[in-house]
Amino acid sequence: MKYSYLASRKKSPVTSELQLILIFFSVTILVLLFTYLFLLYKDYRFMQDVVSITKQRAELRTNIEDMKDKISFVEKEIALSERIYTDNTVLKDSISNLFDLVPQRITLSEALLRKDGLTLYGITPNKDVYNFMLQAPLRSIFYKTYSSFYPAENGWLHFVSTNYIKSDDINED
Amino acid sequence: MKIKITRPNLYLIIMSTFLLIFVLLFSFLLLIPKGKNYRMQKIEFKKEMKQLRQLEDLNSEKVATLKDLRVKNRRVIDAFDAKFSVDRFDTLNSKYFDSLTISKVKTPTRDDEFDIYEVNTSSQISSPKSFYNFLDSINKGEWIIAVNLPVHFKRESELIKSSFTMKVYCSTRDSNGSKVSLVSK
Numbered sequence: 370m371k372y373s374y375l376a377s378r379k380k381s382p383v384t385s386e387l388q389l390i391l392i393f394f395s396v397t398i399l400v401l402l403f404t405y406l407f408l409l410y411k412d413y414r415f416m417q418d419v420v421s422i423t424k425q426r427a428e429l430r431t432n433i434e435d436m437k438d439k440i441s442f443v444e445k446e447i448a449l450s451e452r453i454y455t456d457n458t459v460l461k462d463s464i465s466n467l468f469d470l471v472p473q474r475i476t477l478s479e480a481l482l483r484k485d486g487l488t489l490y491g492i493t494p495n496k497d498v499y500n501f502m503l504q505a506p507l508r509s510i511f512y513k514t515y516s517s518f519y520p521a522e523n524g525w526l527h528f529v530s531t532n533y534i535k536s537d538d539i540n541e542d
Numbered sequence: 543m544k545i546k547i548t549r550p551n552l553y554l555i556i557m558s559t560f561l562l563i564f565v566l567l568f569s570f571l572l573l574i575p576k577g578k579n580y581r582m583q584k585i586e587f588k589k590e591m592k593q594l595r596q597l598e599d600l601n602s603e604k605v606a607t608l609k610d611l612r613v614k615n616r617r618v619i620d621a622f623d624a625k626f627s628v629d630r631f632d633t634l635n636s637k638y639f640d641s642l643t644i645s646k647v648k649t650p651t652r653d654d655e656f657d658i659y660e661v662n663t664s665s666q667i668s669s670p671k672s673f674y675n676f677l678d679s680i681n682k683g684e685w686i687i688a689v690n691l692p693v694h695f696k697r698e699s700e701l702i703k704s705s706f707t708m709k710v711y712c713s714t715r716d717s718n719g720s721k722v723s724l725v726s727k
Contacts, residue, residue, distance in 0.1 A: 436604035
């Protein structure tokens with residue numbers, strides 16, 4: 370038996386208010402969860418990146434040390450070569466100066482260039498020529514100069530001139 | 543006055559309160575500390591990146607310096623790397639002497655990063671100028687050679703006999719800078 374002309378409204382436990390609240394909280398919780406997951410992911414990525422950066426930095430440091438070592442070695446080579454080239458040039462100039470020093474009237478038969486001095490063997494017409502033309506310039510260059518003479522067959526004099534430089538001026542290798 | 547709350551509304555209030563507490567707890571216990579941590583890590587990461595970039599710049603600078611040094615001093619580096627050959631030396635320098643005899647005095651000695659060969663040289667020259675030319679040429683030659691004192695010149699008829707020792711310097715490293723074992727010739 371019907372008491373109303375209207376069809377009865379079905380009752381549901383999910384009311385419109387409940388729906389509204391559920392949607393609101395679902396969205397909120399989802400947003401919070403996604404944010405949290407994003408932060409977890411970023412945390413993981415940071416860890417990975419930091420490990421990778423630490424590794425790269427260690428490699429770079431090793432590389433830089435290696436480069437410094439190589440640069441220092443090349444600089445050492447350059448410095449050594451320059452010193453050797455200079456020494457060779459100085460030696461050349463010394464020999465050249467030595468031969469220029471000997472006057473025309475004196476003939477050298479032997480020359481020995483040492484670290485600590487110079488020994489010359491030769492022949493001179495007389496002592497005066499030797500003393501004025503060779504010994505005088507040698508005295509001005511060397512710290513100590515010793516000369517000895519002995520007669521040659523042609524009436525000239527053989528001489529041996531031994532000259533020393535100051536021990537402070539000797540450059541050791 | 544009595545507040546009348548219907549049963550569905552009561553459930554609604556309880557559920558809302560529960561969810562609100564959950565959201566607040568989740569936010570304050572997990573999300574906000576994680577967010578702070580994220581911000582700090584980001585700052586730390588930027589610092590690390592800055593340091594990495596500085597190291598990269600320094601590395602590039604060193605590579606450029608080394609490259610520049612190697613380009614500018616190619617001849618010197620090659621000369622140190624070249625292995626000394628008596629025959630080759632004879633071929634290159636015999637033009638300065640009327641006769642040239644060279645012999646290695648002893649096996650190389652190692653001085654820090656260089657092997658030093660001692661070479662005994664005796665030669666005959668027609669004039670000291672040849673010797674000067676020889677000294678000029680070794681400064682431009684294939685090896686790094688130092689002429690040692692004593693140098694002995696002795697007149698023998700029209701020629702001058704000269705005898706001296708030379709030190710030939712060879713690098714104990716290869717061109718990449720790593721050390722190689724000493725090879726005695």
